[in-house]
Amino acid sequence: DGGITQSPKYLFRKEGQNVTLSCEQNLNHDAMYWYRQDPGQGLRLIYYSQIVNDFQKGDIAEGYSVSREKKESFPLTVTSAQKNPTAFYLCASSRAGRVNTGELFFGEGSRLTVL
Amino acid sequence: GDSVTQMEGPVTLSEEAFLTINCTYTATGYPSLFWYVQYPGEGLQLLLKATKADDKGSNKGFEATYRKETTSFHLEKGSVQVSDSAVYFCALSDQNTGGFKTIFGAGTRLFVKA
Numbered sequence: 001d002g003g004i005t006q007s008p009k010y011l012f013r014k015e016g017q018n019v020t021l022s023c024e025q026n027l028n029h030d031a032m033y034w035y036r037q038d039p040g041q042g043l044r045l046i047y048y049s050q051i052v053n054d055f056q057k058g059d060i061a062e063g064y065s066v067s068r069e070k071k072e073s074f075p076l077t078v079t080s081a082q083k084n085p086t087a088f089y090l091c092a093s094s095r096a097g098r099v100n101t102g103e104l105f106f107g108e109g110s111r112l113t114v115l
Numbered sequence: 116g117d118s119v120t121q122m123e124g125p126v127t128l129s130e131e132a133f134l135t136i137n138c139t140y141t142a143t144g145y146p147s148l149f150w151y152v153q154y155p156g157e158g159l160q161l162l163l164k165a166t167k168a169d170d171k172g173s174n175k176g177f178e179a180t181y182r183k184e185t186t187s188f189h190l191e192k193g194s195v196q197v198s199d200s201a202v203y204f205c206a207l208s209d210q211n212t213g214g215f216k217t218i219f220g221a222g223t224r225l226f227v228k229a
Contacts, residue, residue, distance in 0.1 A: 004158075042119075042204065042219035043159075090158050101166065102147045102208025104217060106158035 002027045006091050006107035013078075013085070013114050021076045021110045023091035030096035032074035033104065036060060037088040046089075049074055050096055078112060086114045117142045121205045121220035129228050134192040136223045138179075138205035141186065146207040148172075148181050148188040153202045153222070162190075162203070200227045 004025045013019045025032065031050050035043040045058030049068040063082025068074055074093075078085045088111050092104040122137040140146065147166045151159040163172030168183035177192045188205060205220040 006158075040221065042221045045216065048216075092158075101164070102217060103149065103161055103164060104151075104159070106151075106160070108158045109156075 004091055004093055004105055004107035006089075006110050009108065009110060011110060011112050013112060015114055016080045018077055018079050019112065021078070021089055021091075021112070023074045023076065023107060024072055025074075025091075025093045025105075025107075026072060027093055027105060028071075029093035029105070030071070031094045031100070032068070033092040033094070034058075034064070034066065034074070034076045035090040035092065037090055037109075043090065046076065085112055087112060117144075117146065117207060117209055117216075117218050119205050119207055119218050119220040121203075121223055124202075124222075124224040125226055126223060127226045127228065128195055130197055131194045132227075134190070134195045134199070134225070136190040136203055136205075136225070138188045138190065138220060139186050140188065140205075140207050140218075142207055142209055144209045146209045148179070149206040149208065149217075150177070150179055150188070150190050151204045151206060151219075153204065155201075159204060195225070195227045197227045197229050200225055 007022045033048040034046040044060050046064050047066045049055035065077045090109050091107045118141045120139050149164045150162040152162045153159045163174040165172040165181035171180045179188050179190045202222045202224045204222045208217045
């Protein structure tokens with residue numbers, strides 16, 4: 001079955017450490033996204049990528065970095081510069097261009113806790 | 116800018132009760148509208164969608180109608196089940212941005228009691 005795989009599901013980090021969250025999709029989608037979800041809030045866009053080797057900042061990109069070297073993969077690094085990194089992180093993908101209906105396909109999420 | 120406002124939760128209902136979760140939006144273009152559902156500890160799944168005015172999206176007994184005149188996309192279900200307990204997100208995707216920016220509401224948590 002096609003889908004999006006995020007790993008790890010749970011991650012604990014000490015303050016000052018960088019961590020990388022993995023996101024892999026086999027849906028053949030061009031566009032991929034990272035969202036942050038905090039309790040009682042909607043999803044906020046961190047970064048998105050419309051095509052390989054290109055990505056754009058979302059609404060809350062500070063303290064995060066991404067790469068898009070392969071169509072299937074869009075890893076997110078939470079750096080030590082992110083002041084409040086404890087959150088639930090969601091990766092998503094969609095079609096792009098004329099066939100893009102706006103529908104997003106989500107992974108199951110990664111919960112990051114900073115100790 | 117574009118925005119989505121949905122009713123605050125939590126909403127607590129008994130099994131077989133009627134459900135309405137209100138959602139209104141503001142957009143300068145011609146957005147597509149979506150309802151996503153999130154079960155505990157999981158990512159979001161698309162529940163239903165509508166791409167133009169007066170379209171009705173439906174799935175698993177849930178329905179929502181795209182009302183341009185009232186800028187609304189309220190979610191309804193005639194008879195809820197315990198398994199419907201989840202968080203529901205209303206969202207819009209503006210075709211003017213190529214669909215790359217989806218705006219989400221804050222989510223409404225639904226509890227259904229047996």
